[in-house]
Amino acid sequence: MSPSDRRPTARDKILETAFRLFYERGPRGAGIDTVVAESGVAKTTLYKYFPRKDDLVLAYLDEVDHTWFGSLRAAARAAGDDPREQLVGMFDALGSACRREGYHGCAFINTAAESEPGSAVHRRTVEHKAVVRAWVTDLARRAGAADAQLLGRQLTTLLDGGLAGGVLDADPAIPAAAKAAARALVDAACPSPRVGEMRPRAFGPSGEAS
Amino acid sequence: MSPSDRRPTARDKILETAFRLFYERGPRGAGIDTVVAESGVAKTTLYKYFPRKDDLVLAYLDEVDHTWFGSLRAAARAAGDDPREQLVGMFDALGSACRREGYHGCAFINTAAESEPGSAVHRRTVEHKAVVRAWVTDLARRAGAADAQLLGRQLTTLLDGGLAGGVLDADPAIPAAAKAAARALVDAACPSPRVGEMRPRAFGPSGEAS
DNA sequence: GCTGAGGTGCCTACAGGTCTGTATCCTTGA
DNA sequence: TCAAGGATACAGACCTGTAGGCACCTCAGC
Numbered sequence: 370m371s372p373s374d375r376r377p378t379a380r381d382k383i384l385e386t387a388f389r390l391f392y393e394r395g396p397r398g399a400g401i402d403t404v405v406a407e408s409g410v411a412k413t414t415l416y417k418y419f420p421r422k423d424d425l426v427l428a429y430l431d432e433v434d435h436t437w438f439g440s441l442r443a444a445a446r447a448a449g450d451d452p453r454e455q456l457v458g459m460f461d462a463l464g465s466a467c468r469r470e471g472y473h474g475c476a477f478i479n480t481a482a483e484s485e486p487g488s489a490v491h492r493r494t495v496e497h498k499a500v501v502r503a504w505v506t507d508l509a510r511r512a513g514a515a516d517a518q519l520l521g522r523q524l525t526t527l528l529d530g531g532l533a534g535g536v537l538d539a540d541p542a543i544p545a546a547a548k549a550a551a552r553a554l555v556d557a558a559c560p561s562p563r564v565g566e567m568r569p570r571a572f573g574p575s576g577e578a579s
Numbered sequence: 580m581s582p583s584d585r586r587p588t589a590r591d592k593i594l595e596t597a598f599r600l601f602y603e604r605g606p607r608g609a610g611i612d613t614v615v616a617e618s619g620v621a622k623t624t625l626y627k628y629f630p631r632k633d634d635l636v637l638a639y640l641d642e643v644d645h646t647w648f649g650s651l652r653a654a655a656r657a658a659g660d661d662p663r664e665q666l667v668g669m670f671d672a673l674g675s676a677c678r679r680e681g682y683h684g685c686a687f688i689n690t691a692a693e694s695e696p697g698s699a700v701h702r703r704t705v706e707h708k709a710v711v712r713a714w715v716t717d718l719a720r721r722a723g724a725a726d727a728q729l730l731g732r733q734l735t736t737l738l739d740g741g742l743a744g745g746v747l748d749a750d751p752a753i754p755a756a757a758k759a760a761a762r763a764l765v766d767a768a769c770p771s772p773r774v775g776e777m778r779p780r781a782f783g784p785s786g787e788a789s
Numbered sequence: 790g791c792t793g794a795g796g797t798g799c800c801t802a803c804a805g806g807t808c809t810g811t812a813t814c815c816t817t818g819a
Numbered sequence: 820t821c822a823a824g825g826a827t828a829c830a831g832a833c834c835t836g837t838a839g840g841c842a843c844c845t846c847a848g849c
Contacts, residue, residue, distance in 0.1 A: 378823095379824065379825095395692055395693050397607060397608070397693065398693060400807070400808060400809080401808075401809060402807085402808075402809090409825095410824080410825085411824060411825040411826065411827095412810085412811095412825090412826090412827090413811090413812090413824075413825075413826090414824055414825075416809095416810070416811080417823090417824090420810090421809090421810085422808095422809065422810090473692075474688070475743070477747070478684070478688065478692070478743050478744075478746055478747070479692035479693075481684075481746045481747050482605055482683075482684060482688070482689035482692050482693070482746050483605050483607065483608060483689075483692065483693055494747055495748055498744070498747050498748075518752075519756055522752060522753060522756035523756045523757070523759065523760040525740075525744075526740035526741055526744060526753055526757050526760070527736060527737055527740055527760070528740065529739075529740035529743050530735075530736035530738065530740025530741070531736055531739075531740070532743075533685070533688050533739050533740065533743035534708070534735075534736060534739050536688055536691045536692050537687070537688070537691050537704055537705045537708050538705055538708075542728075542732060543732060543736055546729055546733045546736060547733070547736050549729065549733065550733040550736070550737070550760070550764055553763060553764055553768075554760055554763055554764070557763045557767070558763075588797090589798065589799095610833070610834060610835080611834080611835060611836080612833085612835090619799095620798080621798055621799040621800065622799090622800090622801095622836085622837095623799075623800090623837085623838090624797075624798050624799075626835095626836070626837080627797090627798090630836090631835090631836085632834095632835070632836090
């Protein structure tokens with residue numbers, strides 16, 4: 370089931386190359402011919418798997434969503450069990466991304482900027498941001514934020530700003546500043562738990578909507 | 580000297596159309612032919628004023644810089660004389676932009692996303708962000724922030740996030756959340772002045788670098 | 790008032806490149 | 820034999836940038 374225990378199929382090579390080129394130059398900046406040339410796959414094969422270029426772009430976005438959202442959750446988990454710490458810790462994913470070679474900002478914002486507002490591609494970028502915000506908002510609720518919606522929006526906006534700025538310059542001071550800001554916002558919005566009651570109150574359903 | 584006291588020249592019409600189309604679709608998404616068609620100007624005329632498309636894109640960025648930076652400063656001024664209030668008040672420019680018809684995020688981030696990293700266009704976007712950040716940082720210094728560099732970075736990141744998110748959806752709750760976050764960050768970073776000493780301490784040089 | 794020159798701008802065509810997407814034929818390996 | 824994939828050519832659209840010709844306005848000089 371894992372893609373790593375067999376040698377890469379043509380589809381794998383296409384996706385890997387498209388991921389790299391689309392992120393580097395944007396989906397519009399990287400032509401199908403370039404993907405074909407750099408992946409070493411025939412154009413007919415590419416069009417067999419992805420009949421339209423947009424299909425490939427959507428697959429690219431899904432890949433980025435999986436990767437980025439995954440590293441966001443991993444960074445949060447690495448900060449421990451306290452949701453307040455997790456809200457701050459997820460900003461480490463921003464720092465890691467920023468230090469990565471070839472870092473070029475947020476794939477979703479970059480792609481949204483060059484796609485037609487009503488198109489499937491644009492809708493996918495909006496969906497991604499909504500999913501991330503819902504997750505952060507849920508974390509904020511579990512952290513006991515007075516206004517979880519507000520804190521969720523604030524932290525995702527901060528995250529977006531840190532990511533989006535990366536398309537200009539990958540200044541490592543940005544993620545650090547963003548994390549410090551997140552710390553201040555979380556501290557201000559969430560009542561600090563007494564030392565005695567740090568055990569998680571994990572009985573009730575965690576997902577009721579507001 | 581003002582462009583409004585004479586009827587628009589061909590150059591004016593080109594710039595107005597390019598501004599609209601470039602912002603709407605991105606510089607790469609709007610072809611010269613479209614600018615020509617929608618401005619009602621001849622292609623030869625356009626190329627007389629802007630020998631390369633990039634020249635037109637740079638003029639577009641200058642226009643946006645002028646407009647956006649201007650409304651940022653106006654929003655700050657409108658918040659009064661206290662630099663702390665100005666740091667918060669500038670976020671009203673974000674709210675106004677977001678409510679504007681056809682709002683489509685940050686022109687600089689959007690343009691940077693689709694331009695070659697070393698190119699003149701890309702450099703211009705980086706310059707713009709640096710100028711804005713320097714201005715915000717200076718404001719933070721005058722507001723008495725313990726670490727003006729840090730607060731400057733935090734607020735511009737918040738601003739970038741609010742702007743960048745606009746390319747996905749123009750949710751008016753975002754600017755409101757960003758402003759509330761700015762308030763919290765400014766309050767945490769700047770010592771609140773005693774009521775008795777609210778007069779500005781405006782003797783010393785305000786521009787020494789850190 | 791008339792005329793001609795120069796500036797400004799419009800219209801059309803096109804060269805040469807890139808883009809997406811299709812069609813045709815060939816190779817390789819199970 | 821059959822499926823997966825490679826090589827190549829090409830259609831049609833769109834892109835930037837150039838060329839040549841023509842219409843109008845303004846203003847100086849007669």
